[in-house]
Amino acid sequence: AELEALESVAAAFALGYQNRAMHGTIRTLLETYLGRGAAERVLNGNIVRGQADTIDTVIWYSDIIGFTRIADELASEHLLSFLNEYVACQVEAIEAHGGEVLKFIGDGILAIFSDVDQGKARGNALDAALSAEARVAALNATRRAGELRTTDFYLALHAGDLLFGNFGSASRLDFTVLGPAVNEASRIAAMCRLVEQHMLCSSAFASAIGEARQALVSVGRYALRGVWRPQDLFTLDPEYDLR
Numbered sequence: 001a002e003l004e005a006l007e008s009v010a011a012a013f014a015l016g017y018q019n020r021a022m023h024g025t026i027r028t029l030l031e032t033y034l035g036r037g038a039a040e041r042v043l044n045g046n047i048v049r050g051q052a053d054t055i056d057t058v059i060w061y062s063d064i065i066g067f068t069r070i071a072d073e074l075a076s077e078h079l080l081s082f083l084n085e086y087v088a089c090q091v092e093a094i095e096a097h098g099g100e101v102l103k104f105i106g107d108g109i110l111a112i113f114s115d116v117d118q119g120k121a122r123g124n125a126l127d128a129a130l131s132a133e134a135r136v137a138a139l140n141a142t143r144r145a146g147e148l149r150t151t152d153f154y155l156a157l158h159a160g161d162l163l164f165g166n167f168g169s170a171s172r173l174d175f176t177v178l179g180p181a182v183n184e185a186s187r188i189a190a191m192c193r194l195v196e197q198h199m200l201c202s203s204a205f206a207s208a209i210g211e212a213r214q215a216l217v218s219v220g221r222y223a224l225r226g227v228w229r230p231q232d233l234f235t236l237d238p239e240y241d242l243r
Contacts, residue, residue, distance in 0.1 A: 052165025089135035156188035
């Protein structure tokens, strides 16, 4: 009788289990390719073109130093693993400090740090930057010991309002962020080489970072390509102890 009872509910149970397992697989897939926040929005039905929310957030924009030259010099079978190792150092640091990676742009990373407390969001982003630097330093030590090519990354930290949602055509959508602040962050990252600094922060980022503001020093005021207003840029004071 018990076996017959199990057989009578087996089909319904299998269907329910399959549905639950499929939902978990879809969530994992979306989080892997879109990021946690975007995946949650898509799963909740935010799939309409032009549907977007305005968010006030901290923007992380980074790229690998000298990657174009490195790509020309490295054999193709080694290039992907090289890129993965340096990207992993940054992504792991970003996610460990509450950030969300939105997109890989070639060798670059676009990520955001959001929190009701904007000072906390900025602090998390700065902590992630320091963690990423430490991870890359450790990776470089390992690679040098194996006589392998090493590099580092340039990073811009900015803050501002962005549109976060669906953009594209009727047949192909991307869930990402749009707004002048993203363009400004990319321009700030491009300034790193000019001012010989691995990390630069905008005045918008520095203005609400709290006590950590003491760790930032000005590198001057610069006109950024495509940005109508010059920007005051900052970097970490190498003599300041953040601990």
